Amino acid sequence: MINKYASVYLLFLSAGIQMAAAQSYDPKTDPAYEGYKYRPGQGFTVGKYKLTARPTCVKEVKNTISVGGTFDGKGCLYTYKGSWNGKSYKQLCFAPKELSEGTPPMFNLKPGATLKNLQIECALDGVHTTKNNKIENVIFRDVEEDAITVDENVTITNSEFWFCNDKCIQMNRANKANITNNKFYYATSAVLANYGYNITVNSNTFYKTKKAIRSRTSNSLVKASGNKHNEGDCMLMAQDKGRLEDWGSNTASNVKNRVCEENGGKVSVK
Numbered sequence: 001m002i003n004k005y006a007s008v009y010l011l012f013l014s015a016g017i018q019m020a021a022a023q024s025y026d027p028k029t030d031p032a033y034e035g036y037k038y039r040p041g042q043g044f045t046v047g048k049y050k051l052t053a054r055p056t057c058v059k060e061v062k063n064t065i066s067v068g069g070t071f072d073g074k075g076c077l078y079t080y081k082g083s084w085n086g087k088s089y090k091q092l093c094f095a096p097k098e099l100s101e102g103t104p105p106m107f108n109l110k111p112g113a114t115l116k117n118l119q120i121e122c123a124l125d126g127v128h129t130t131k132n133n134k135i136e137n138v139i140f141r142d143v144e145e146d147a148i149t150v151d152e153n154v155t156i157t158n159s160e161f162w163f164c165n166d167k168c169i170q171m172n173r174a175n176k177a178n179i180t181n182n183k184f185y186y187a188t189s190a191v192l193a194n195y196g197y198n199i200t201v202n203s204n205t206f207y208k209t210k211k212a213i214r215s216r217t218s219n220s221l222v223k224a225s226g227n228k229h230n231e232g233d234c235m236l237m238a239q240d241k242g243r244l245e246d247w248g249s250n251t252a253s254n255v256k257n258r259v260c261e262e263n264g265g266k267v268s269v270k
Helices: none
Strands: 044-046 049-051 060-061 066-067 070-072 077-080 107-109 114-121 131-140 148-156 160-180 184-192 196-202 204-216 220-225 230-239 243-246 251-262 266-269
Touching: 049 066, 060 066, 077 184, 107 114, 184 196, 184 220, 204 220, 230 243, 230 266
Parallel strands: 060 077, 066 107, 070 114, 077 114, 114 131, 131 148, 131 160, 148 160, 160 184, 160 196, 184 204, 196 220, 204 230, 220 243, 230 251, 243 266
Antiparallel strands: 044 049
16 A cells, blocks of 8 residues: 555565566566565665665655756655646556656756756656756656656766656757766666767666667767666667767676667767
């Protein structure tokens, strides 16, 4: 039974349950998730991976927060308690699969805004950026649709992304983005450029992530270096004439394919 603190923290793995090499990255269907229960005010462990940061406070959010200037969350957890399209947060959060496009973001960053030092849970569509934005030290405890939608000149650093059923970071019209020193856990697609130029993905770590870095369509060019991928299907993927440049020190361990090229996509070594 989920109590009133259910949206505060995901779950810990009961002793004796072994981490399976699951094909699905859906927390609701992966057998490794059996035995979890909510732990208000605590971190959680999934197999050998741990989220240890505990929030300094909990803030409930019912509507999109518009951010201008610098928004310093000071370590608090922001959890969604609103409704959308006739459904309550209880029906939307921790959904068995990704939500539809068009769900509202928890944070909307105005040009020049910075978002830092907080945790986010049950954000239907995470964070929307505009121009010259920075996202620093943000922990996305669960991702319902997309964690971050990138626009122009956006920097994302020192953040964590857990349980992305869809995408963690998506770029549909991005121009200049720097994604550096982040960690991704249990993601279907961690970094995806549908349309993006001047995209650099450096020194990130991907754990149990199906597809780590993707460039899709001829309007995308992604440069990757110094990334690590542990357990998954593909590390560097170029699809539908997308271009991805391997600038070195991208290492894969227990990954089915380090490089994947589909439908005219090209991964080149620099």
